Ligand code: V47
């Protein structure tokens with residue numbers, strides 16, 4: 088990539104705006120230029136243009152809950168606030184009966200999706216998680232299971248001595264419906280090695296999602312931003328996602344995850360500002376012309392900031408959650424018991440001037456409010 092900019096900033100911004108207006112793809116150099124030189128108001132206009140072309144005023148949410156089967160993990164990512172080792176204070180590992188109890192607890196809220204993400208437990212393999220999916224579906228037969236980051240998948244499939252393709256097909260047979268976006272962190276090797284050197288490489292993460300798409304498992308993608316990376320690393324990350332999406336078309340949603348800094352080994356780093364969050368959403372929306380949805384994950388960002396992000400390209404704010412996730416409450420978010428009713432989500436979207444649409448995981452419309 089050549090990152091030398093010519094001196095006339097406004098001419099360059101105009102040229103990029105013309106491309107965006109015509110629905111043309113912008114280059115990596117142009118993406119970086121937007122990150123570094125465009126003011127936030129300009130980015131908002133361009134990102135909103137893309138959002139409105141794709142979705143009008145529609146803003147999506149779903150009725151979901153999370154299962155975090157364990158926080159015991161063989162890895163030690165520097166940004167992770169919730170990892171524990173076997174026997175360490177604060178460690179948890181639910182057995183399958185306890186998982187069933189959790190599902191029964193959430194049943195009355197009529198969720199359409201369960202999101203399962205946790206640590207990479209050294210003793211659990213694909214068949215354990217397969218049985219977990221089956222027992223969940225025995226209680227909620229219609230539920231969509233979006234489960235396991237590529238990092239968890241790599242380990243559990245290897246432990247079961249299967250190839251990636253075989254393992255993913257086996258999980259599909261057990262009832263897995265799609266894959267969440269976690270574990271991507273930041274692909275650029277010089278940063279990945281500093282913040283999570285042990286876990287799956289960028290290439291493996293991409294290979295797992297590519298294989299998942301090829302066996303009919305759609306997925307999401309994330310980026311963990313706002314720590315030690317710079318704008319060029321963020322562009323490199325989303326460019327790799329855009330390239331894979333050109334090949335497979337299997338990504339539904341891109342979810343930028345803001346680094347939260349409490350109780351982890353990178354805690355001395357501050358958190359980036361709201362303006363930086365909005366800049367990141369906007370450039371992502373403009374650059375990722377082939378991933379249909381952009382999500383602001385409200386338990387991580389906060390409700391009001393998620394609401395504001397709707398004017399910066401975001402069209403999805405995840406779901407009701409139902410007080411079922413600890414990853415972010417352990418990393419320093421304000422809302423320690425994240426939970427919103429459908430009515431609260433609808434109100435949040437409508438009061439920002441958008442149209443609230445309840446969706447299923449694959450963005451089929453369930454109800455327009
Ligand atoms: O990969 C860990 C992140 C991710 C911190 O697909 C942190 O709909 C910020 O997969 N500060 C897992 N982030 C979460 C995940 C996810 C979340 C929301 C929606 C979807 C989806 C998927 O959590 C990890 C890591 O990037 N994370 N620690 C932290 N201190």
Ligand code: SF4
Nearest residue numbers: 160162164167170206
């Ligand atoms: Fe383990 Fe995930 Fe935490 Fe990394 S981010 S230490 S893989 S639980």
